Amino acid sequence: MDLASTPIQFTPPLHGKSTATPAVDNNPAPIDKDFYRSIYPRCEAIFLEQQAQGVAKNSLRDAVTTLLAQRNGQTGLSLEQASLLLQLVRHAPDPALRQQVIDAARQVRQTCFNNSVATMVPIEVTSYCASTCKFCGWRADNKDMVRLAITETAIREQAKILASMGFSHFEIAGGDHLPFLRNDLHRLIGALKQETTAINPDARVSLCLVPMHQAQYAQLATQGLDCVLTWQETYREDLFKFHIPSGPKAWGIDLNFNMTKGGDGFLQRLQSQEMAIRAGLQAGLGAMIGLAEHTEADILSVILHGQRLIAHYGAAVQPLIIGMPAWNNITTEGTDNRDAMGFNFDTEPNFELIASIYLLAFPNRRAWVFANGRVAPTIQTNCVESAAFFTSTLVQISPGAYLGLKPELTQTLDKQTIFAKTSLDDDTITQEQIMSGEQFMHYLMPHDEFIALFMQRGLQVVSDRSMLN
């Protein structure tokens, strides 16, 4: 079945107000599949050609200064201009020019978002996964990993805790655990939206899971889903297939959440944002920084992909969320592939610059750069100050993790009440056991400490819904 062949159907959400809209005017034809396959080769060619030409320091300074001065807020940057800025990441890392780019982004950020920042929190629902991504702790063949999947009660309890702390954006995330997603996902979305909107009427819900079809996204919107985040990992097809050799992520899924063995998971993933937009939802895209040898070409691919979505679907595209995942070490040290596979990109010193290039590349207010907890809190905060309207705080990436914020809950709720499935035989599960099953290592700083840090920088926390009006 063609991914977009199902007509768009919109039914009002059951719980809380969704920001889904019957967004696509005149139901345009889907973007050509050849476009998706051409993204990386085209971007790599532009970047490498510029690199091969080499730019003398003085002419690079002139070119960067001119393009920043001439940037048009209605259009953002051309691919060639964005590529030129990406030369500053590793190939011509002139500190003064890098700072000039960050300063230019800060001005654009101020114009677009004033001093506001929206915080989100991921809620993992299952660490079972049938895919085998080599960079991930939850890959199916990682036998050292604790596995957990939560119940509706657990998501309701965590929703109340997190909404009471002031969060207004809640991301459901998890592994490719298809029976669980088929049977439970719609109820989990509904429960999360219901509990969070009861406390914070602005609450919004996003998904970061296996890419789905338009009809599935439209159906989940009726439960209160607002947004779909899909990180492509890499736009380079052979590298994608190397790192993701099997499972639903490699082969895709059908409308019944069955894996389409031998299918094209690379293409289905590339089309996820388009399917979400056609279903009236906000979409997020991103590539894993440093996964590809020419990671700048992957960053340029995100820009080309996002710009094409805006050009094709126009006003139906809510601000694109531009994610910046990074390959962090995993919690099961003996099965970590990161160092063994020679990962060597220096993410932290380049994070703010890359975030700034993303912001500048898109038309004003059409993209929310998303700074996440895969870098140190200070770097994350710098990035928020210069480019990112959207950011995560208090990230704990194991199913049930936030129940630990209310220890009395874990003492009173039994294992069956919290977990639908677990690999642990014990009658009770400790917070330590839950946290040992985090997907990867990351920085942890409490939400209120992040807020204090933001306020010191003159930033004010708002709901992301407020920026959609």
Ligand code: SF4
């Ligand atoms: S990245 Fe996602 S799909 Fe891949 S192994 Fe990890 S949880 Fe599964």
